[in-house]
Amino acid sequence: MKKHIRTFIYSVLLLTFIGCDQYLDVNEDPNVATDVPAELLLKGMELADVQIQSGHLMRISQFWTGQMRGIANLYSRINDYIISPEESNGIWAFMYHGIMTQNDIIQENSEDQLVKGIANVLEAHAIGSMASMFGDVPYSQVGSDDVPFDGQLQVFQAAQTLLDQAIVQLSTVPTTRRFSNDILLNGNPTSWIQVANTLKARYYLMTRQYPEAYSSAQMGISSAANSMRYAKAYSAYGTTNENSSLYFLILTGSRAGDLTSTGSFIQSLLNPANMTSRNNIKTNESRRRDYLTLDQSGINANRLSAANATMPMVTYEENLLILAEAGFRTSGFNEGLSRLNALRAYLRTSGAFAGDPALAKQYDDYLAIDFSIGGIENLDGINSNRALLREIMEEKYVSTFGTLVTFDDVRRIRATDNDIALPIPLNAGSQYPERMLIAQDEIDGNTNAPSPIPGIFTKTPVNQ
Structure with a gap:
């Protein structure tokens, strides 16, 4: 996939020095062909979304949530919260050109409801992630001059509306229909509808709308087969170094040696030899700890760093844990435990x-008594309800490794349930990062960009 991503990146490089008010003004030259098949535009959208969800900023979020460590060069500085707005330039280009421009063309010109529905899910996925990472971002008036920034909550609501539209579009498609150019879910409309519902549940969690999150998750991803994972449906994936997972590429490429999971908080959390780990008589995380070990000296076929390992984007595990948290918050202890x-x-x-x-792995069912004072999941004697919620969020922290969801949840729980927040060590100073920095290209090219831009320690509106 690397060669395909590189080709797509080159197509947007000319746009990375302008603000998002210009991102949609790309088809005015009468000498440039614009009649590109929707199928190819959709693949470009998917690759752009992969970069937003699984690329540079996701790795940075892992440094800031204890899942990876930046240990050399650029990543060592970012690890310690020293970051510049230039780090966001690529993501903004992928959002406003690679996603929004292409989707506008698809919605206007295509008659294929499957393609249109998938494209709308991708845009909702991308803009929801942008709002979560940056807070207020341009959206409703992108394409006009001097684009204003929409409020974070407004963008989340727009993403919900777009997902509703996508579900309607996809529901008109026969369930047996497939679309082979879809590198994420092989054009399966049922899978895409479920992904859309899980995304709705994700965004409802971010805005504390727990009953809505629980309802949407009940229609969300119902099996691992329907999880959206990078290049899951790409038949040539992993056959050469060019067609490899993003973790493999970063660990074997120009930044090899700049980052690692070794010595991270999550590795300690999963280590059975550590007395403060999450292991107990019903849980043995030895094998999963090995799977999530990302280090250039330990790349092998059993780890997420394998060349052919697919990277998580929206998963069955996330949906189950949304059901657990939202079910607990709306229906009570027994639903959360179930x-x-x-x-x-x-x-x-x-x-x-x-x-x-x-290596061993063990995940026996928990009983209510395990969360009672003195139980194996409540050795510090807190309220049993809090002990269960703590375990749900700790499990989600591990199960959403490799996604932006971890950064979403860590900030949200610190704001709403700080008594059970994970004790993730600070990398430097006395504050945790709360957002990414608005792209330098946007600052330079849009007069409506905030001045000064919010710093990384400024909470976004939903986490106040």
Whole structure:
């Protein structure tokens, strides 16, 4: 996939020095052909969304949430919260040109409801992630002069509306229809509808609309087969170094040695030898710890760093844990515990993750007594309800590794339930990062960009 991503990146490089008010003004030259098949535009949208969800800023979010460590060069500085707006330039170009421009063309010119529905899910996925990372961002008036920034909550609502539209479009498509150019879900309309509902649930969690999150998640991803993972449906994936997962490329490319999971908080959390880890008589994380070990000296077929490992974007695990949290918050302890155990049942299967098969894994069902004072999940004697919610969020922290969801949840729980927030160590100073920086290209090219831009320690509106 690297060669395909590189080609797409080159197509937007000319746009990375302008503000988003100009991103949509790209088809005015009568000498430039604009009649590009919707199928190719959709693949470009998918590659752009992969970069937003799984690329540079996602890795930065992992440094800031204890899942990876930047140890050399640029990443060592970013690890310690020293970052410039230039780090966001590529993501803004992918959003406003690679996603929005292409989707506008698809919605206007295509008659294929499957393609149109998928494209709308992708745009909602991307703009929801932008709002989460940056707070207020341009959206409703992109394409006009001096584009204003929409409020974060307004953007989340717009993403919900777009997902509703996508579900209507996809629901008109026969369930047997497939679309082979879709590198994420092989054009399966049922899978895309479920992904759309899980995204709705994700955004409802961010805005604390727990009943709505629970309702949407009940229509969300119902099996691992319907998880959206990078290049899951790309048949040539992993056959050469050019066609490899993003973790493999970063660990073997020009930044090899600049980042690692070794010594990270999550590795300590998963280590059975650590007395403060999440392991107990019903849980053994040895194999998953190996699977999530990302280091250039330990790349192998059993780890997420394998060349052919697919990267998570919107998953069955996330949906189950939204059901657990939102079910707990709306229906009570028993519902939360039941949904958590459904996730643990999946973790017991061979399809949940790889890891060294010689290592143990154990995920027995929990009982209510395990969360009572003195139980194996409540050794510090807190309220049993808080102990269950803490375990749900801790499990989600591990299960959403490799996605922006971890950054979303860590900030949200610090704001709403700080008593059970994970004790992620600070990398430097006395404050946790709360957002990414608005792109330098946007600052330079849009007079409506905030001045000064919000710093990384300024909370976004939903996390006040």
